[in-house]
Each structure stands twice: as C-alpha cells, then as structure tokens.
Amino acid sequence: MESRNMSDVIERYLKAMLSGAHQVEISRSEIAQQFNCVPSQINYVIKTRFTPENGYVVESKRGGGGYIRILRVQVKDNCDLVDVMIDNMPQALRPRQAQVMIQQLYDSQLVGQQAGNMMLNVLSHQTLDLDDRLAEDTLRARLLLAFLQSLRYERYTQRQL
Amino acid sequence: MESRNMSDVIERYLKAMLSGAHQVEISRSEIAQQFNCVPSQINYVIKTRFTPENGYVVESKRGGGGYIRILRVQVKDNCDLVDVMIDNMPQALRPRQAQVMIQQLYDSQLVGQQAGNMMLNVLSHQTLDLDDRLAEDTLRARLLLAFLQSLRYERYTQRQL
DNA sequence: TTGACTTTGACTAATCTTGACATTCATTAT
DNA sequence: ATAATGAATGTCAAGATTAGTCAAAGTCAA
Numbered sequence: 001m002e003s004r005n006m007s008d009v010i011e012r013y014l015k016a017m018l019s020g021a022h023q024v025e026i027s028r029s030e031i032a033q034q035f036n037c038v039p040s041q042i043n044y045v046i047k048t049r050f051t052p053e054n055g056y057v058v059e060s061k062r063g064g065g066g067y068i069r070i071l072r073v074q075v076k077d078n079c080d081l082v083d084v085m086i087d088n089m090p091q092a093l094r095p096r097q098a099q100v101m102i103q104q105l106y107d108s109q110l111v112g113q114q115a116g117n118m119m120l121n122v123l124s125h126q127t128l129d130l131d132d133r134l135a136e137d138t139l140r141a142r143l144l145l146a147f148l149q150s151l152r153y154e155r156y157t158q159r160q161l
Numbered sequence: 162m163e164s165r166n167m168s169d170v171i172e173r174y175l176k177a178m179l180s181g182a183h184q185v186e187i188s189r190s191e192i193a194q195q196f197n198c199v200p201s202q203i204n205y206v207i208k209t210r211f212t213p214e215n216g217y218v219v220e221s222k223r224g225g226g227g228y229i230r231i232l233r234v235q236v237k238d239n240c241d242l243v244d245v246m247i248d249n250m251p252q253a254l255r256p257r258q259a260q261v262m263i264q265q266l267y268d269s270q271l272v273g274q275q276a277g278n279m280m281l282n283v284l285s286h287q288t289l290d291l292d293d294r295l296a297e298d299t300l301r302a303r304l305l306l307a308f309l310q311s312l313r314y315e316r317y318t319q320r321q322l
Numbered sequence: 323t324t325g326a327c328t329t330t331g332a333c334t335a336a337t338c339t340t341g342a343c344a345t346t347c348a349t350t351a352t
Numbered sequence: 353a354t355a356a357t358g359a360a361t362g363t364c365a366a367g368a369t370t371a372g373t374c375a376a377a378g379t380c381a382a
Contacts, residue, residue: 004188005226005338005369028361038340043362048337063347066360096336106322113315115276116322121311122283122304133335143283143304150282151275165379168328189371199330204372209327224337227370 006037011049014070023071042068052088053100055107078108079152086148092137098123098144110151119147167198172210175231183317184232203229213310234314242269247309253298259284259305271312280308 003009010031017024032039050056050070060068075081085101099120106116121127123140130136164170171192178185193200207229211217216236221229246262260281267277282288284301291297316322 003226004228005224007338008226029359039361040341040363041339044338060361061347062345062359062361064349064359066347068361094336103322112273112275113322114273114312115279117316118276118279118308118311120322122307124307127303127307139300142288146283146285146288147279150278153278153282166328190369200371201331201373202329205328221371222337223335223369223371225339225369227337229371 006035006041007045007048010035010037010042010045014045014050018070018072022074023069025067025069027066028068046070051100052084053097053104055104075108078110081105081108081110082148082151086145086152089141089145089148091141092134093141093144094137095123095125095140098140101144105151119144167196167202168206168209171196171198171203171206175206175211179231179233182233184230186228186230188227189229207231213314216314218314218316232316232318234316236314237312239271240313242266242271243309243312247306247313250302250306250309252302253295254302254305255298256284256286256301259301262305266312280305 028039028042031042046058050058055073057071057073058068102116102119105111123143128136128140130139189200189203192203207219211219211231216234218232218234219229263277263280266272284304289297289301
C-alpha cells in the first residue's frame with residue numbers, strides 16, 4: 001500500500017492537511033525541502049491531483065511573501081457540479097480523467113454505485129477501444145456528456161422508464 | 162502437481178495472494194523477475210485468467226510507482242436475464258431493441274431508475290449519431306454489452322468505485 | 323499437421339522526477 | 353519615483369521509470 005513515488009506521498013500529506021480545514025496555505029520551497037524534492041514537483045502534484053475535477057481550486061502568489069493556497073471546494077448545490085462538468089467537457093477525454101470525474105460524482109452522491117460502475121465500465125479503454133486514440137477519446141467525451149445530461153433530466157422529471 | 166506451464170504457476174501465485182484479501186497490488190517487473198519471465202507475460206496471465214467473467218477486475222498505473230491492482234469482485238447470482246441478454250447480443254442493435262431490453266431490465270428490478278435512464282440516454286440515436294447506421298448499431302451493441310457486464314459483479318469496497 | 327495456448331521481445335504509452343530558465347512581487351538603494 | 357535586488361512561484365522539456373500492445377516464434381495435444 002505504501003507508495004513508491006514521492007508525488008503520492010505529497011498528495012496524501014496535503015490532503016491530510018485539508019481534511020481538517022477547507023483550505024491550506026503552504027510555501028512551495030518549504031514543502032519541497034521537507035520531502036527532499038525539487039520545488040517544481042509541488043507544481044506537478046498540484047497540477048495532477050488538485051484539479052477542479054478533483055474538487056480543488058488553487059491560488060498562488062509569487063515573489064516576497066509568496067504562497068500556494070489550496071481550497072477544497074464544495075459545490076453549493078450538487079446539481080451545479082453536473083452543470084459545471086457539462087460546461088467544461090473537453091472535446092476528447094482520456095480514461096483517467098473520466099475516472100476522476102465519475103469518482104467525484106459518486107463522492108457527491110449524485111450517482112449511485114450501480115450507475116457509477118456502469119459509467120466506469122462503459123467508458124473504460126477496454127470497452128471503447130477504437131482504431132485511433134483521438135476517436136476513442138472523442139467518443140468517451142460524448143458519452144460522458146450523455147451520462148451527465150441524463151442526470152440533469154432526473155432533477156426535473158421522475159420519468160417512468 | 163507442478164505444471165510445466167509458467168502462466169499457470171503465476172496464476173496460482175496471484176490467486177493465493179487474493180484468497181486472503183479482496184485485492185492485491187503488484188509490481189509487474191518484480192513478479193516477472195520473481196518467476197524469471199518477461200514482464201509482458203504478466204499481462205498475458207491477467208488477460209487470460211483474471212477477467213471479469215472469472216470474477217476479477219484489474220486496474221493499473223504506469224510510470225514511477227506504477228502498479229497492477231487485481232480486485233476480486235462479488236459475482237452476482239441473480240443474473241439469469243442479464244446472462245441471456247449477453248449470450249444473445251447481436252452484432253448490431255437498433256435503438257428500439259435496446260430500449261426494449263432496458264425496459265425489461267428495469268421491470269426485473271435489475272437496474273434502478275438512475276442507471277436505466279443513463280442507459281436509455283447513452284444508447285439513443287441522438288447520442289450515438291454516427292455516419293452510417295451499421296456503425297452506430299454496432300457501437301450500440303458493444304456499449305450495451307458493457308452495461309450488462311457491469312451488472313454481473315459488484316466491488317467489495319464501497320468508498321471507491 | 324493443425325490449432326490452441328504459451329513465451330518472448332521490440333516498440334509504444336503513461337507517469338514521475340529533475341533542473342534550467344522565466345515571471346512576479348516586496349523591499350531596498352539611488 | 354525609479355531602478356536594482358532578492359525571494360518566491362510558474363513553465364517546460366528532457367530523462368527515468370514503470371506498464372501495455374502486438375505479432376512472431378515456440379510448445380503440445382488431438
């Protein structure tokens with residue numbers, strides 16, 4: 001279970017800090033020293049693990065008194081999360097990104113386990129395996145959009161199947 | 162009872178690890194070294210012996226700190242209708258046929274409303290709109306198959322999808 | 323001999339690590 | 353005021369470290 005890579009360790013450290021607060025403010029150079037890595041690795045961790053899709057927003061300031069502030073965002077109304085995802089859906093979507101988004105929907109209790117498992121399974125590389133990668137990623141984005149739209153309909157009408 | 166077959170040996174080794182846990186995480190290169198085989202043989206073993214039909218799901222990550230994680234999933238027993246549908250899935254499927262099948266699943270309470278709505282929306286002609294009809298119907302069949310397969314098992318862990 | 327299954331390795335892809343260079347900001351010197 | 357300086361963070365690409373794919377070659381039983 002123990003991670004072999006530094007990025008996961010730093011991720012856990014930061015998320016542990018965030019578990020008790022809605023935001024943390026760090027010094028990039030201090031954290032880098034603490035974990036004995038180059039400062040830019042902190043940027044890598046943030047860019048790959050503290051994205052809006054993961055439920056985080058990051059602010060920072062350079063120069064004297066600089067900082068990096070990580071905020072855990074709770075979408076006010078959970079239906080907003082669906083709208084935000086729809087609005088920001090890229091043209092193409094890699095499996096890993098899709099997985100992160102589905103996990104976010106599950107954590108927000110917008111999709112149940114059955115629906116979540118379906119989405120994961122349908123959007124997996126194994127299922128969507130197409131000729132070229134771009135076609136696959138494009139289809140994945142389109143399908144996830146359809147999933148999301150079906151969630152939005154549900155808010156308005158309890159349709160009979 | 163030793164098999165002359167390295168793949169069988171590796172299979173038994175991994176299943177022994179899984180007998181005491183719901184999941185294991187391995188390093189492909191380490192296992193390969195341990196059994197003195199090329200790394201890609203691990204992929205072969207996994208692809209042929211740790212399939213969802215056999216009750217396993219596999220996740221992996223490349224790069225530094227990469228891993229292969231094998232999860233033992235709970236195979237559901239009430240899947241007669243699902244199994245029949247899987248066995249009789251045609252090469253191509255029209256939207257109308259898909260709709261009928263989804264309704265059957267819903268009436269049998271094998272899928273909930275949320276999952277059912279998702280399936281309807283994703284498999285609709287509007288969503289899958291492709292150039293030619295055969296391509297669309299083929300994709301629809303493949304996607305419904307993925308939906309059905311995800312109905313046949315359940316993960317043991319709840320926190321993560 | 324054939325056909326299914328296994329073994330192997332060259333090539334590809336994803337992820338992490340590192341460092342050089344760029345940019346921004348507060349403070350200090352002129 | 354303005355310029356220079358130092359202190360932070362940002363960007364990006366090369367290199368390192370994994371795992372994935374695919375097809376050719378090998379093995380074995382019917």
